[in-house]
Amino acid sequence: MKMTGAQAIVRSLQEEGVEVVFGYPGGVVLPLFDALYEAEGIRVILTRHEQGATHAADAYARVTGKPGVVIVTSGPGAANTVTGIANAYMDSVPLVVITGQVATHVLGTDAFQETDITGITIPITKHNYLVDDARDIPEVMAEAFHIAGTGRPGPVLIDLPVDISRGEVAFSYPERVNLPGYKPTVKGHAKQIHQAASLIAKARKPLLYAGGGVLSSDGAKELKELAELMQLPVVATLMGKGAFPEDHHLFVGMPGMHGGKYTNYAITETDLLLGIGVRFDDRVTGKLATFATKAKIVHVDVDPAEIGKNRSVDVPIVGDAKSVLAAIVAELRKMGAEPKTDAWMRVIDDWRGRFPFHYHTSESAIMPQQVVERVRELTKGKPTVFTTEVGQNQMWACQYLRITEPRTWVSSGGLGTMGFGLPAAIGAQLGRPDHMVIDIAGDGSIQMNSQELATAAINKLPVKVIILNNGYLGMVRQWQELFYERRYSSSTLPQDCPDFVKLAEAYGCFGIRATTPAELDDALVAAFAHDGPAVVDVRVEREENVFPMVAPGGSIDEMLGGIPGGPVSEMLDEELLEEVWE
Amino acid sequence: MKHTLSVLVENKPGVLTRVASLFARRGFNIDSLAVGTTEDPTISRMTIVVSADETALEQITKQLYKLINVLKVQDLDPGDMIDRELVLYKVSALPERRHEIIEIANVFRAKIVDVGRASLTIEATGTGDKLAAMEDLLRAYGIKELARTGKIALARGSRDA
Ligand SMILES: Cc1ncc(C[n+]2csc(CCOP(=O)(O)OP(=O)(O)O)c2C)c(N)n1
Ligand SMILES: [Mg+2]
Numbered sequence: 238m239k240m241t242g243a244q245a246i247v248r249s250l251q252e253e254g255v256e257v258v259f260g261y262p263g264g265v266v267l268p269l270f271d272a273l274y275e276a277e278g279i280r281v282i283l284t285r286h287e288q289g290a291t292h293a294a295d296a297y298a299r300v301t302g303k304p305g306v307v308i309v310t311s312g313p314g315a316a317n318t319v320t321g322i323a324n325a326y327m328d329s330v331p332l333v334v335i336t337g338q339v340a341t342h343v344l345g346t347d348a349f350q351e352t353d354i355t356g357i358t359i360p361i362t363k364h365n366y367l368v369d370d371a372r373d374i375p376e377v378m379a380e381a382f383h384i385a386g387t388g389r390p391g392p393v394l395i396d397l398p399v400d401i402s403r404g405e406v407a408f409s410y411p412e413r414v415n416l417p418g419y420k421p422t423v424k425g426h427a428k429q430i431h432q433a434a435s436l437i438a439k440a441r442k443p444l445l446y447a448g449g450g451v452l453s454s455d456g457a458k459e460l461k462e463l464a465e466l467m468q469l470p471v472v473a474t475l476m477g478k479g480a481f482p483e484d485h486h487l488f489v490g491m492p493g494m495h496g497g498k499y500t501n502y503a504i505t506e507t508d509l510l511l512g513i514g515v516r517f518d519d520r521v522t523g524k525l526a527t528f529a530t531k532a533k534i535v536h537v538d539v540d541p542a543e544i545g546k547n548r549s550v551d552v553p554i555v556g557d558a559k560s561v562l563a564a565i566v567a568e569l570r571k572m573g574a575e576p577k578t579d580a581w582m583r584v585i586d587d588w589r590g591r592f593p594f595h596y597h598t599s600e601s602a603i604m605p606q607q608v609v610e611r612v613r614e615l616t617k618g619k620p621t622v623f624t625t626e627v628g629q630n631q632m633w634a635c636q637y638l639r640i641t642e643p644r645t646w647v648s649s650g651g652l653g654t655m656g657f658g659l660p661a662a663i664g665a666q667l668g669r670p671d672h673m674v675i676d677i678a679g680d681g682s683i684q685m686n687s688q689e690l691a692t693a694a695i696n697k698l699p700v701k702v703i704i705l706n707n708g709y710l711g712m713v714r715q716w717q718e719l720f721y722e723r724r725y726s727s728s729t730l731p732q733d734c735p736d737f738v739k740l741a742e743a744y745g746c747f748g749i750r751a752t753t754p755a756e757l758d759d760a761l762v763a764a765f766a767h768d769g770p771a772v773v774d775v776r777v778e779r780e781e782n783v784f785p786m787v788a789p790g791g792s793i794d795e796m797l798g799g800i801p802g803g804p805v806s807e808m809l810d811e812e813l814l815e816e817v818w819e
Numbered sequence: 820m821k822h823t824l825s826v827l828v829e830n831k832p833g834v835l836t837r838v839a840s841l842f843a844r845r846g847f848n849i850d851s852l853a854v855g856t857t858e859d860p861t862i863s864r865m866t867i868v869v870s871a872d873e874t875a876l877e878q879i880t881k882q883l884y885k886l887i888n889v890l891k892v893q894d895l896d897p898g899d900m901i902d903r904e905l906v907l908y909k910v911s912a913l914p915e916r917r918h919e920i921i922e923i924a925n926v927f928r929a930k931i932v933d934v935g936r937a938s939l940t941i942e943a944t945g946t947g948d949k950l951a952a953m954e955d956l957l958r959a960y961g962i963k964e965l966a967r968t969g970k971i972a973l974a975r976g977s978r979d980a
Contacts, residue, residue: 541884542882
């Protein structure tokens with residue numbers, strides 16, 4: 238069938254089952270927006286900024302498992318997606334970003350709104366294309382979706398010169414793609430799987446360390462099966478939250494810089510660390526030389542380059558987390574392996590009892606942790622997706638929420654992008670219309686994309702933004718307090734500028750403020766009950782810190798703040814340990 | 820430790836940029852890089868010389884494989900490869916010293932490819948060692964300009980199936 242390049246893009250989106258596109262028009266992408274006008278089955282969400290569109294598509298992908306799609310114009314439009322693409326790249330989120338480009342005959346001449354976006358995005362995309370022949374469109378689109386969504390997922394960018402989108406295509410969508418240089422390994426190697434299973438069967442103090450790879454492979458069920466079969470305790474990284482139910486007795490928290498003391502003790506003491514879809518990120522490992530030094534390491538990842546990158550490994554397994562977990566479970570069943578972690582769990586439970594997260598409440602001031610706890614209690618049992626901004630708010634969300642379902646936690650991990658949470662909430666709401674979507678926000682971060690309140694209001698997306706308004710770039714202030722002699726250089730924000738309630742109202746959202754503990758629940762309940770988007774401006778204790786904390790570059794079992802407890806060597810209950818070693 | 824990587828890539832626009840940018844951003848140093856099409860015009864071979872220890876080399880290889888356009892990466896065994904580089908030297912050569920320079924070129928089986936009033940241009944091919952030795956001798960006369968192709972290499976025939 239003959240059609241224009243732009244129509245071929247739209248047809249390809251339909252072939253890929255795309256239901257939502259996030260975008261922002263401009264000169265050279267007008268043919269494409271024209272083809273989208275009344276395109277069957279595709280809803281176009283006009284955000285208020287291309288960064289917002291990209292984060293929204295990112296979150297949409299995280300909650301649905303389908304690639305998020307972004308369409309923007311050339312030059313400034315394309316450049317505005319860069320932060321969003323980098324964010325998706327760091328967190329391995331499948332995106333297909335289509336950017337308009339100036340016509341091929343003026344490419345390279347610094348034409349109006351020309352930016353070399355394929356050049357700019359080489360380091361932050363899994364792959365990118367500059368289409369120079371309209372006839373290539375179906376193939377390029379099929380490849381882009383295939384590359385974005387398979388193996389280790391990631392963003393793919395397609396740069397589409399305006400004359401190409403006006404060109405002619407005889408459309409036929411390829412059944413399969415042919416990429417000789419791209420063949421991700423899904424199934425783990427049988428010998429390695431056997432080795433991992435044998436180590437698990439023997440280990441006295443094993444620990445599963447689960448990350449985003451478990452979620453992106455949809456392997457939460459298999460992870461739970463393995464954990465329960467062998468009674469293995471599980472820690473989940475910030476990216477892995479939701480991969481294992483956080484109310485499960487085998488769940489041992491989030492490791493790393495602001496993780497639980499008990500979690501970091503468990504990592505330091507384990508004799509077998511099973512990293513599944515993780516990348517031994519520095520925010521998790523702290524000082525590498527002292528990270529999990531007593532453990533044999535099994536590392537499962539679909540990206541071979543992650544294995545051995547930061548930490549040498551005893552059993553490397555290249556493969557998709559879901560499939561490898563299932564194979565390990567099958568192998569353990571075949572071996573008739575029995576759980577041996579009873580004593581080890583008692584050691585961990587002892588730490589968990591002694592070193593919980595804690596904070597002091599006050600009669601007059603609302604504590605930020607308390608806000609997160611109240612949000613948790615008020616949403617208990619109700620299908621909820623949480624997004625976060627970045628900073629203290631994000632870390633308290635990690636510490637105090639209980640994520641129990643896969644793909645219901647959306648947070649900027651690798652890039653730590655302030656301004657992610659609100660557009661992410663919008664994308665998540667579109668992907669999960671039946672869920673309540675809550676953005677745990679900071680007063681600084683929210684201002685980086687607050688224009689998206691318009692997108693929420695206009696599209697009737699009832700997202701709830703809970704601002705932990707401390708009048709500071711709180712995490713920056715915390716570091717300045719701890720490491721820069723309280724010199725609060727450029728980290729103070731007036732708590733009342735802007736007036737977030739008025740800002741919400743200006744966009745047609747519901748706005749409410751809580752300034753005392755007595756007002757907190759009412760404000761939250763009112764926002765949750767409102768049938769549209771809502772903003773809660775919670776004036777919290779201004780100088781509260783996130784504890785415990787691993788000092789930058791420090792060992793993870795030596796944490797500042799929190800309930801006093803030294804390195805793990807001093808924290809072992811002798812009697813319990815004897816049992817573990819018996 | 821120096822490694823000679825032979826990297827087969829799809830012959831498409833931008834592939835060289837992708838490879839070069841990967842080396843730069845991951846902090847791997849390229850000593851030399853030479854590219855050209857192979858017997859199959861849709862495929863190019865990049866011969867890349869890098870200094871890297873075993874761990875870094877493993878990362879480089881794995882990261883290269885992540886590029887969609889990279890088909891094959893081989894770390895050539897120095898004892899089992901043929902490697903060559905071509906160099907052009909423009910050497911200061913007043914008429915009275917031409918003879919000596921031509922003599923040096925002959926010893927190294929190099930060719931005189933241009934003669935100027937005060938210079939000679941020599942074309943030399945060979946392995947790194949040979950070219951270094953020759954360059955050392957020529958330096959005494961004054962090398963005015965120098966251009967080199969970068970090393971190209973293939974595994975020896977015994978490696979073939
Ligand atoms: C785009 C961007 N710029 C700067 C930073 C550095 N940074 C990390 S946390 C933070 C403070 C965030 O302030 P706020 O949103 O109020 O959150 P709080 O820590 O106060 O909860 C800053 C500036 C960042 N992560 N992202
Ligand atoms: Mg703040």
